[in-house]
Amino acid sequence: MPSHAPYPQLDGPLFEMAQRNGVFPDSKTLVDCVPAMDPEEIDHRFEDEEDADLERFITEHFVLPEDPITGGDPATASMEWYIDSLWEHLIRDPVETREGETIIPLPHRSVIPGGRFRETYYWDSYFTAEGLAVTGRLDLIEEIAANFASLIERFGFVPNGGRVYYTSRSNPPLYHRLLDLLAHQRGPESVREFLPALESEYEFWMDGTEGLKPGETHRRAVGVEGGTLNRYWDDRARPRVESYREDVELAESTNRDSKGLYRDVRAACESGWDFSSRWFAGEGIETIRTTDLVPIDLNAFLYGMERSLAGWHERAGDDERAADYRRRADERRALVDEHCWSSEEGFYFDHAWAENDRTDAWTLAGTVPLFTGMASEEQAAAVAEVVEERFLHPGGLVTTLTESGEQWDFPNGWAPLQWMAVVGLAGYGHQKLATQIAGRWLDLNRSVFDEAGQMLEKYDVTGGSGEGLGGEYPLQYGFGWTNGVALALPELLY
Template identity: 30%
Template sequence: MNLYQVEMDSKTFVDRPLKADPEAVLREFKNEFGKTKVTNITARKLIDFRKRFFGEPGTELTSCFIPDWKELPPKIAQIKDKDLRLFALFLNRRWKDLCRQVRNETLLFKEAIIRGHTSIRIKIIKIEDPRRNSLIEVPHPFIVPGGRFREFYYWDAYWIVKGVYFRFGFVPNGGRIYYLRRSQPPFLIPMVYEYYEATEDIKFVRENFDHLVREYEFWVQKRSVKVEDKNGNKHIAYQYRTTSNVPRPESFRADIQAALEIGENERQKFFQNIASAAESGWVFSSRWFRDRKTMKTIETTNVLPVDLNALLCWNVNILKYFANIIGNAQKAEEFEKKGRDAWKTLNAIFYNDTGKAWFDYNLRTKSHEVLFYPTVAMPLFTGCYTMLDYDKSAKVINFMNRLHVFDYPSGIPASLSNTGQQWDFPNGWPPLQHIIIEGMRKSDNPEAQEMAFKLARKWILANYKIYNTTKKMWEKVDVNGTIPKPGAGGEYDVQDGFGWTNGAILDLLVTYRDRMTIRGTDQTVRCYISKRYVYAAHFTIECM
């Protein structure tokens, strides 16, 4: 189906539910096409077959009710600027549009065997024959990013990942079975930390501590590598390295087309590097390309990403904190040591004295690529530097200033390389803006803190313009120009929704609720469209 491009997007086909059991559909497919050469099959016949045996993507899900959703959350009510408060209310209402749950659910109990010896009874969902769709079934409602991303994703929601972990021993990339051979950046432990900070639910931490430890151990056991620093000291570092060496089902045609330029003996490694880049979330970026330009030189498995290593450093520090508050002194001591080791690794392997910042490390060249990516600020975001490094936040800012990355009118680009890939220039991504802003805000450097506010204001106003003109929230934007356009490039059209866009902006609006304002800005910011009223949520604002 995807080879003949019967769908504009390969993901559409693998998301379609079957109308009959898999055996019956396969039998009918063999009857109709089994004796026909692939080159003689027509797209028209494939489309007819699809219509008979496949349903519409997303029909196995339904919208849902969020029981604790509030029309006016207290923290949003505290936003002083009226226009931004209305903007926040609009974003808050979008969670209702993005809530999904599996249809026709029947709760069952299933024995989940963890590591071959721990038996845990968990709730799962049965939808007719679960083999009729590609969903990873979960018993509770969840938030989807939006657009083509119809299922949950690791980056976007933590309240569903516990049940998924019981079955698979790690948190997969997303809520489809074709994601089971890769994960995504390990944010589960920080998510639980955010939950605990908001609720002080120590019982939840105590009940889930062992599962959080096992999530961390997945990365230690499956994604770690030994590396020597310039002094010959050995360190444990981490990389994105999936076992998959075939085209991604959700991007089958794109991967096949990309592999045409690759020698047959090298294609399995090529596909592994593609899948490993997908595990990083950066699909795709010049970060992973040997020549910094073209997909055919992708070498993800040669790269030690600084952001992944800083994130896992944060993971162990949180686990140490959790071990202390639940009274597990042995684990607290263990993670204390792991935290020290992780800090040493970040500074010995990833810090570059010339660039004065942290950079990805290449195993092939045994060196850094001293190029700008927002990941240079990741150790600031995760707090994986000590008071002895207090000047490093200033040095990171100086590095970015020298490259003029703060000069773009609508945010910070994902890189300075215009490759046509979506995680490169000129696209600005919400999580990357948030990481840089929060990293600088949490530092002890007043200059960094002030820069964080300016960047937050720039990003909020850029998205406010988009909201006023289109009533959409894009997954990424073009940071060029004072009137932001949707981001472009990559394998699919820009998506509206959008989970992490809304979440990052809401967090910044609440963080700067006493200070952030659009008053005094150019009139085009407040009332960009040439109409008498701009609609925000269910309110109106008169344009003066």
């Protein structure tokens, strides 16, 4: 039998049999296990014991992952005190990885979200950092920025998360916002060493954009009428090891080409919105078409990156490069206005590039152009009206207007989307609405905490218990970005 070292928990007969048979309720458990002995020896032992009880074999040959402590006592702690006390459970020191461990070693401390998410995650880290800034943990923010620079140097981009199985995709590109936050807190000199990494990340997202004709694509680049925009992607087209059983069963339930299906599933994971009806051509996940879409939020993030790079080069006295990035940003904004903005609806939508038309999915991604300053005053006013009329609920903003059973859909609200909407609306002078959204969201956070003693990954903003619904895994507690936004919103608005 060929060796599947150094990761027998990611590939080979043991992996295949354990995942297909659902040895663990959560597929991620196996791939986060650490070999308790030489990985090749595990391979050989399994070859000799293929009829062995799978769970027993795994527990004897691997160290199973543990979740961080995330419970609190609402009778004795305020929500803010609880969040502050939780950092020590979510901060991870740099450690030497053991042979066969799937964690990506980092040179500095990091912060994990909590629950099943036992490693650092790219876009989570920015929203968490907003809360770290409020509590004065600026050294930790700088260490996160340095970790990302290290990852970019190693992989050419910041992976989705801090595991080897995440290295075929990234996440919403928010490194520039992390650096802007650090510069605001510690001054421009604190981030200058990270600017080459930011430019390298930009090159990753723009790979293949030159010379694309409308309807042509290359990885994350899409040719559209008038120029080039971007999409989410994944360089692998096979089942995710961390959700292997779910992906294989999905492929078996449809007549679609499995490689295309797997890539669209993975690309949705790069978006952070895994999963949402936003990506579906029909009613179910079997119709997912992430790579067929030009997402409004991704292109707004890249506009923000281009404006940020222009500003940094201007400060450095490099007017030529600053002008080039400003030109790129202006061109992107014009293309987004043409392909993603609906003057009739007064809102931004994703663009289906193959059909050369906007989708009809109403989502909070349409507020991200306000967050990055890409919208005009008139567009921002129209978006604010839509947000208030369609998305605002008793607990804050709902993610989409579609109830699909997926976690990035109605009735759920998510901290990062509340933050971006509030920051964006406030930045365009819609302070009253921004304050109303923030107040409702924080009241919901506090209500659930007072009842359950927990901060959640997601919330039902429409009423009831407030606990979020849907997803491939049970509701997670902790929770990094929820904590960060809960601390940062009052500082922003009150």
